[in-house]
Amino acid sequence: MAGFEELSKGVIGGNQAKVKELTQRLIDEGAEPLEIINQGLIAGMSIVGARFKNGEMFVPEVLMSAKAMGSGLEIVKPMIADADMPSIGKVLLGTVKGDLHDIGKNLVGMMLESGGFTVINLGIDIAPEQFVAAIKEHNPDILAMSALLTTTMLHMKDTIELLKEEGLNDKVQVIVGGAPISQDFADEVGAAGFAPDAASAVELCKRLLN
């Protein structure tokens, strides 16, 4: 249906009003809700992700696109049973203990959601025990930890150690990110992956689940 492409463009342009209008029109015309999501909203957002990675789009524009996509999802979601919502995997996300920074982490969350993941965002200042409790509750495929400070990033290691003690390290893959984090650090603390930016984080998660 031609309307999907237009809807994608609305997402890319970050135009909330247009996305709402087009989503509603597609529904009225009898389009499948899942197709609206996959071929319209997510298709647009994956182009945004690619452009962001290429340096053609920037964070404020990506956020506007994510908001636009969200406004379309809001309309479609009630028409789909929870179990039918497309998801390629579940990611548990949080900023580590003692660290109150969440801009980058939230951007990663948004990009993952746009990429088709289910994201459970625990927020900031999450202690290793809280991460473990949440893993037990939600059974995610991936745990994604964020830190902005060199002092707090050490808690990533604490969390990974606790996962091992609890015997959860086989059930969930851990990825880490944030300004002071490098691939070397990720290897050192025993994380399964590291991504330098939000767009790469989506690719990383897809790679890990394949």
Added chain:
Amino acid sequence: MTTTRSMYTRANYDVYQTTMWQMLSDDQCEEIFFTALELLERTGAEVFHKEALDLFDKHGCWVEGNRVRIPSAISQWAVRTAPSRITLCNRNGKRALLLETNNVYFGPGHNNSLIIDPLTGEVRKPLKTDVAATARVCDGLKNIDFAMSNGVPTDINPEVADVHAFEALVTNTTKPILQGAASVEQFEAIVEIAAAVAGGLVELQKNPFVVLYVETNESLVHSEDAMKKVIFAAKNKIPFIYGTNLIAGNTAPATPAGAIVVALANALVGITLAQFVQKGAPVLAGGLFTIEDTENEITPLGAPEISLMCAGMANALHYLGIPSLSFGGSSDSKMSDAQMGLETAFSILHAGMSGANLVHGCGQMEHGLTGSLEQLVMGDEVMGMTRRMMRGIEVNEERLARGVVDVVSPGGHYLGEEHTLKYFRKEFWWPTVINRLRIDDWTANGAKTLGQRVKEKTQNIIKTHQPEQLTEEKMAKVNEIIKKLEAEAN
């Protein structure tokens, strides 16, 4: 955006839109101008051209032999008669550079006898293909507003080399061109070519894309060659620069104020002669100051006094309402190194802030002996940064942003706001060769220094940039003029 501002508009609201280097106050400019007038009236200047001497005599100046003394009233009349603004167009006749108020435009230089080969790094004499490459680089750089030769070609008969340089420029860029020449005969051919490109002399006068660069290299001495060129440019109503090259401490007083006085007196001779020939003849003044470096016995182009004197001269010319030519973006370094970077950056910032209309000289290394396109490419980046500084802080209701601050609330971030989306691209300057990557990404991209990135960008423009071509019809006319000239020269 929600606002709580009242209907009241403040009376006489002061606006400082742009940062400005006001080196001299209006009172100081007046003092400098009056001193130059006194100098011309008392000491006078030497003029070595019969026609010019006759013109000065006829219009009420005191002429004894070659010495011309100009009554102050006549100099003042000439300043009033000369236009306070000149518009330069691009090659297609579109209005491009408004040489008025404190508008600043940047470009390269000329007069260097060597160049650094942009592909091999070899220092050698410039060829016509180098001028063409310079034009393409000027054409491809966002912040370069006009083109110059960056070295007269040495593979051409010197009697017509400047015409060939002009041809190489005009066929490889649409940007306005500042063109010097070793003889008035070459100026004639250059104007003939420019007129052919513009669609006739009158079209060229209406929408000029070339400025003739007339230089005087001495203090209060005006050669036959310079005077002939002034008369030619004025008669043909083609914008020209009467530019001085003075060395403080050698051909001019060591004090910046004294050097500016002499430069202004020099300029007034050219401006006045032009107004005698053609009332309203479009003329720019200014040029280049340097100092006598007695330690090394050279005249540097990266010295801070150059920026200082150029800014002072620009202030004085702005005070008089004469469009100005200034100098910036050069260095005494021999290669693309840190000295090149800092002298270039410092002088471009200074020239930009001085509000001089045309700032030439970027790409001049080693006291102006050697031309470097890499320096021009790096200079382009500095010009971008300088222009961001010059755009200043715009203060208005929406930019004050009280609405969005309230929406975001304390501790929040502005990344996802419409306000940010609207302004982040235009309020921030975006680098091209400056590198801000994290070290991992920088290493992954080859760990290149600024010098390497500039070299790559320069070579990339030379190899890939395609300037707009002249129409075949115009190209044929240009070739015809060149052919005729060659035949005459042989």
